[in-house]
Amino acid sequence: MPSEIEVSHINHALIAKGHPPRHLIHKFWARKPHNVVAEYIRHYTNEGDIVLDPFCGSGVTPIESLILNRKAIAIDLNPIATFITRMTLTPVDLGELKNKFKEIEEKVRDKILDFYVTVCPKCGRKAIVLASIWRITEPNPFELRLLCLNCNKKFKKSPTEDDILKLREVEHEKPCWYPENKLKYPNGVEFKEGTHKTEIDSIDKLFTKRNLISLSLIYREIESIDDELHRDMFKFAFTSMVHLASKLCPVAKPSERAHWSEFSATSFWAQHRYWIPPIFMESNVWMLFESAFYGRQGLLKGKEDSNENISYLKEAKKFEDFEKGANILISTQSALDLSNIPDNSVDYVFTDPPYGGGYTIF
Ligand SMILES: C[S@@+](CC[C@H](N)C(=O)[O-])C[C@H]1O[C@@H](n2cnc3c(N)ncnc32)[C@H](O)[C@@H]1O
Incomplete structure (x- = not known):
């Protein structure tokens, strides 16, 4: 027979704090x-x-x-x-983690950022598209939100002919491996294209071509990390941001903060289902990945906290x-x-x- 233990219960409200x-x-x-x-x-x-x-x-x-x-x-x-x-x-050792990030950065950052290059409407110099705004029914974005590295300011503009040409070129880049798994309901029935108010029936269709190619480049670098711990840590960072790189993101108000690590604050996922909003936001994949590593809610800060505790x-x-x-x-x-x-x-x-x-x- 187990002996009885007298327990004094918690009899007061506990106020929830924010997540560390x-x-x-x-x-x-x-x-x-x-x-x-x-x-x-x-x-x-x-x-x-x-x-x-x-x-x-x-x-x-x-x-x-x-x-x-x-x-x-x-x-x-x-x-x-x-x-x-x-x-x-x-x-995980934070120094080693940073070194591994730098290795990935050296291999793919510039190539990916080049997919999002545009011209600043104010100074005419090189700028980076942070987010493109699309109508689900149209083949091209109708608004670009960009960061001019020269003015160190964010701007909005309509895409020019050159921007659209550039996008078409990027869409013809060769992707690395990406998943094409069919989306399924919990009962195993596959999604059918064109039904349920969506055009998607497989995972790859949740992304614009540009973002799919960019993600596939990062993922290939993660898969090529030879030690399992770091490979898994970067998969963790990758899956923490991949939904923000999809078409499932409605348009967020542009953030005034220009620092890249704050970028994720401009992107969000509104519903816990595969719903592409009629107007959606395509975020810059490299910026998202960088933010998933260095950002306020990123891997580095989180591991610093867990290592300490x-x-x-x-x-x-x-x-x-x-x-x-x-x-x-x-x-x-x-x-x-x-x-x-x-x-x-x-x-x-x-x-x-x-x-x-x-x-x-x-
Ligand atoms: C409400 S969530 C738990 C959230 C958790 N308390 C936290 O703070 O993150 C419920 C979890 O139950 C899991 N779940 C559902 N059916 C399950 C089952 N039969 N066996 C084990 N886990 C299950 C789901 O995958 C989900 O992660």
Whole structure:
């Protein structure tokens, strides 16, 4: 018979704080406030206890558990969720990370930025298109938002004939590999082109040709990194921004801030479905990637935060490894079968199961 323990419950409201950098590296729709989760863990468990989250999502429960010197089991059916969790937790040398970024930058930055070159309407010198505004029904953008490096100012203009010619040239560039997977409903039925108020039936069609080519160049460089840790870290940065490079982005108000690292503030994803707005914004892919690395919500800041806060990490391959010094077990599986976790082995469960249509995956 398990003995009864008297528990004093939390009987006051906990005010949610904003996400710290470690939880901002990668978007996750249902991310819970870290301070509230941490307070529950602190209150109901002791150091060394095992905390389980069988619907861990972006990993707030396991990440905060480790920070509080608890052990954690992080389970989610979605491989992206467990990938975000693992990448957020894993320590990485920031100097080496910066060097790897520079290597990617040297190989593809100039080529990609050249895809977005235009002329400043004020001084007539070289400028970079930050975003092009398109009507879904038309073959060319009708507005360019640009940064003039000479004036150090942002401007708007209508594309000139030269801009359109340049775009056509870029569209004929040879892309590297990109995915052409069919989009499917949770029941496995494929999207059909022209139905559901969309022209898309596969992943590549979520992007303009220019952005698809640019993304494919960056992705090829990431795939060619020989060590797995850095390769995965840059995939993490890549997937954190790839949706912002798609046609799924409505037009945002132009930001006055001219610094490149603030660029992501001008781009957003409005709905959690594959909906291309009638007027959409095509953002500059290199700027997005740079911002996903150096930006306020970027990989570098996030890893600085997680490196500082997680002093010890040893990943378990199986539950029994907790006996050998491991403090985290991450598993991509359904919570409907937890037979890989022994009975009575978990001290505390903090979880946030799926809610809302289409989000539940069984
Ligand atoms: C509301 S979210 C959790 C968000 C998380 N608390 C956070 O802060 O990021 C619910 C999660 O349940 C996962 N999920 C849905 N069905 C599942 C299942 N059968 N087994 C495991 N995970 C599942 C989804 O993939 C999603 O990541």
